[in-house]
Amino acid sequence: MKRxxxxxxxxxxxxxxxxxxxLIIILVMPVLMIALYGxxxxxxxxxxxxAVVDLSRTPQSRALIASFTGNGFFREVAxxxxxxxxPSLFRQRRIQMMLVIPRDFAASLATQAETTVQVLVDATxxxxxxxxxxxxxxxxxxxxxxxxGAVQPILRLEPRLLYNPDxxxxxxxxxxxxxxxxxxxxxxxxxITITRERESGTMEQILVSPIRPVEIVIGKxxxxxxxxxxxxxxxxxxxxxxFGTPVHGSLLLLALLGTVYVFVALSFGxxxxxxxxxxxxxxxxxxxxxxxxxxxxxGFLFPVASMPTVLQYLSRIIPATYFLVIIRGVMLKGxxxxxxxxxxxxxxxxxxxxxxxxxxRFRISLE
Amino acid sequence: xxxxxxxxxxxxxxxxxxxVDGLDLEIEQGELFGIIGPDGAxxxxxxxxxxxxxxxxxxxxxxxxxxxxxxxxxxxxxVGYMPQRFSLYPDLSVEQNIDFFAELFGVPKxxxxxxxxxxxxxxxxxxxxxxxxxxxxxxxxQKLALSCTLVHDPEILILDEPTTGVDxxxxxxxxEILHHLHRMGTTVIVTTPYIDEALSCDRVAVMHGGQSLAxxxxxxxxxxxPHKLYAIREPGISLHxxxxxxxxxxxxxxxxGDSLHVAAEPDTSxxxxxxxxxxxxxxxxxxxxxxxxxxxxxxxLIHTKRNDGA
Numbered sequence: 001m002k003r004x005x006x007x008x009x010x011x012x013x014x015x016x017x018x019x020x021x022x023l024i025i026i027l028v029m030p031v032l033m034i035a036l037y038g039x040x041x042x043x044x045x046x047x048x049x050x051a052v053v054d055l056s057r058t059p060q061s062r063a064l065i066a067s068f069t070g071n072g073f074f075r076e077v078a079x080x081x082x083x084x085x086x087p088s089l090f091r092q093r094r095i096q097m098m099l100v101i102p103r104d105f106a107a108s109l110a111t112q113a114e115t116t117v118q119v120l121v122d123a124t125x126x127x128x129x130x131x132x133x134x135x136x137x138x139x140x141x142x143x144x145x146x147x148x149g150a151v152q153p154i155l156r157l158e159p160r161l162l163y164n165p166d167x168x169x170x171x172x173x174x175x176x177x178x179x180x181x182x183x184x185x186x187x188x189x190x191x192i193t194i195t196r197e198r199e200s201g202t203m204e205q206i207l208v209s210p211i212r213p214v215e216i217v218i219g220k221x222x223x224x225x226x227x228x229x230x231x232x233x234x235x236x237x238x239x240x241x242x243f244g245t246p247v248h249g250s251l252l253l254l255a256l257l258g259t260v261y262v263f264v265a266l267s268f269g270x271x272x273x274x275x276x277x278x279x280x281x282x283x284x285x286x287x288x289x290x291x292x293x294x295x296x297x298x299g300f301l302f303p304v305a306s307m308p309t310v311l312q313y314l315s316r317i318i319p320a321t322y323f324l325v326i327i328r329g330v331m332l333k334g335x336x337x338x339x340x341x342x343x344x345x346x347x348x349x350x351x352x353x354x355x356x357x358x359x360x361r362f363r364i365s366l367e
Numbered sequence: 368x369x370x371x372x373x374x375x376x377x378x379x380x381x382x383x384x385x386x387v388d389g390l391d392l393e394i395e396q397g398e399l400f401g402i403i404g405p406d407g408a409x410x411x412x413x414x415x416x417x418x419x420x421x422x423x424x425x426x427x428x429x430x431x432x433x434x435x436x437x438x439x440x441x442x443x444x445x446v447g448y449m450p451q452r453f454s455l456y457p458d459l460s461v462e463q464n465i466d467f468f469a470e471l472f473g474v475p476k477x478x479x480x481x482x483x484x485x486x487x488x489x490x491x492x493x494x495x496x497x498x499x500x501x502x503x504x505x506x507x508x509q510k511l512a513l514s515c516t517l518v519h520d521p522e523i524l525i526l527d528e529p530t531t532g533v534d535x536x537x538x539x540x541x542x543e544i545l546h547h548l549h550r551m552g553t554t555v556i557v558t559t560p561y562i563d564e565a566l567s568c569d570r571v572a573v574m575h576g577g578q579s580l581a582x583x584x585x586x587x588x589x590x591x592x593p594h595k596l597y598a599i600r601e602p603g604i605s606l607h608x609x610x611x612x613x614x615x616x617x618x619x620x621x622x623x624g625d626s627l628h629v630a631a632e633p634d635t636s637x638x639x640x641x642x643x644x645x646x647x648x649x650x651x652x653x654x655x656x657x658x659x660x661x662x663x664x665x666x667x668l669i670h671t672k673r674n675d676g677a
Contacts, residue, residue, distance in 0.1 A: 001472055003471065003473065004471055004473070007466075007467055007468070007470035007471055010467075011456070011467050014458070014463060015456070015458055015459075018458040018459075059600065060435055200454045201452045201453070201454040201457060202454045202455070204450050205448075205450065205454065205468075205515075206471065207420060208418045208419070208420060208445050208446070208448045209443060209471040210440055210443045210472065210473065211471050361464065
């Protein structure tokens with residue numbers, strides 16, 4: 001039994017080593033994606049373009065403008081504009097926000113309890129609109145409190161951000177990317193390696209030997225667990241080096257649960273291989289059934305809680321949903337098994353289910 | 368003699384297609400047994416049942432005394448099977464391929480070197496041990512496939528059309544190896560579409576429509592031919608079946624290369640047949656009595672079976 005499993009493992013490793021190009025892709029792709037997400041794709045806003053219509057033209061109004069331009073979040077698009085210019089500026093996408101300071105701004109500050117400035121925001125992208133709105137409000141508050149003699153509000157909100165105080169979306173993306181890539185790589189490699197044997201006819205050859213189906217499965221799965229594990233470690237390391245993404249919790253726990261997750265992904269690949277007849281079909285099926293749900297429904301980009309009810313139910317059968325909770329918890333919050341037992345149990349349950357269906361179907365498909 | 372393979376009333380259907388339909392065969396230990404038949408005769412299905420890849424629908428099948436339904440593990444270590452579409456791992460070397468199959472079949476590590484040397488000797492693959500299997504020629508691939516099949520010293524070797532698509536020289540070489548194994552005492556069961564390959568077997572079964580139409584030594588099979596047989600060797604002759612069939616006593620005409628074989632009722636006189644044929648064709652022809660070949664028997668059996676079925 002042990003010898004036959006080892007024979008399959010050794011053979012798989014030779015396949016992997018001989019197919020050098022695929023190996024490079026498997027190992028380089030994750031690092032590239034981390035770099036891409038870290039540097040390029042970000043939800044943080046910088047350099048919000050805005051125009052100013054300063055009808056007041058007083059030292060006070062200039063101080064207000066300076067507090068916008070001075071913090072790096074806003075960049076002024078200079079020009080002599082009137083409020084009527086707003087629609088065309090927005091349509092040409094020259095600005096994202098317009099600040100209109102009324103004529104009586106300085107006088108109002110001196111005499112009245114409440115002074116109004118107008119802010120126009122391009123909310124085509126609702127998320128971006130909200131960000132601009134929030135940033136603008138913060139700048140205005142900062143300005144208000146800096147005014148000497150201005151009345152301090154009695155209640156003041158002083159938020160303290162936990163776990164990701166800099167609000168770097170990279171830190172939020174890295175765990176998600178690990179979940180996506182591990183799922184993709186593990187499921188894809190497994191489904192392809194098995195369909196390849198069936199397609200080329202070598203499976204028939206193996207099957208007339210005394211090897212048992214479960215031994216084939218174990219022998220095939222172990223090499224790809226190793227690769228999946230290496231991939232995960234590589235992503236963590238490169239995120240650490242490039243962006244300083246922390247792991248607050250136990251690395252050992254993370255590795256352990258990562259292995260469980262990879263195992264679930266491999267089982268899924270095995271399941272696909274019992275359905276797909278050719279390598280191309282296997283590839284399509286795996287990509288469609290892992291990447292899309294993992295990207296869209298697991299909470300990688302969009303919080304599960306804000307999805308429609310039907311999709312929320314759907315997200316519960318996606319392994320990545322649970323792994324995301326686990327890996328974000330361990331990496332960003334530093335929590336342990338005590339806090340994570342529910343998603344861990346759920347992940348194991350889904351994995352056991354997929355694996356048993358896959359092994360059952362695998363046996364049948366061999367006949 | 369003990370039976371290596373015993374098949375009784377075997378049936379296997381795929382949907383509504385009856386691949387094997389009431390097959391009976393006895394193959395003795397140490398025999399070189401050929402199964403000949405056209406495509407779709409049920410040869411491959413029968414082989415797959417013998418090696419426990421697919422279960423039979425009906426019938427008793429014993430391989431080396433073990434039932435194919437219950438003795439799967441025992442049969443698998445007893446039998447070497449080379450499927451029609453044998454594939455090796457093209458990205459593994461010759462040696463890695465052999466090693467892999469040796470480990471799957473549990474060949475003792477201490478014996479590995481000796482076995483490999485022996486396999487290299489008869490396959491002459493030794494100098495190519497480090498070459499990738501994908502880079503071998505067709506004939507060499509075939510021999511590597513056979514080596515992988517033989518690595519566990521099977522008592523019974525089952526080969527499904529092993530030489531289809533292999534060049535004539537490699538075919539000859541391959542059969543020399545089979546004869547060698549046969550002499551060493553291995554039971555060899557081989558399906559083939561080639562008459563000449565069937566002729567070199569101890570016994571041959573003619574398979575058609577999922578049944579064995581006849582089984583015996585090549586000589587016994589030839590003696591089954593119930594008609595008189597004549598050859599017409601005229602250059603450029605092309606007889607239309609219906610024209611000749613209309614002559615009394617003529618049963619069938621088949622083309623064999625540049626000559627025609629005419630099967631006739633045993634009681635027809637050759638001289639009378641010759642006269643009538645010459646008249647029908649409007650030219651003098653020469654009828655030469657010949658003894659039937661295995662191919663004639665093969666065609667006769669299949670025709671008879673078809674006419675029975677119709």
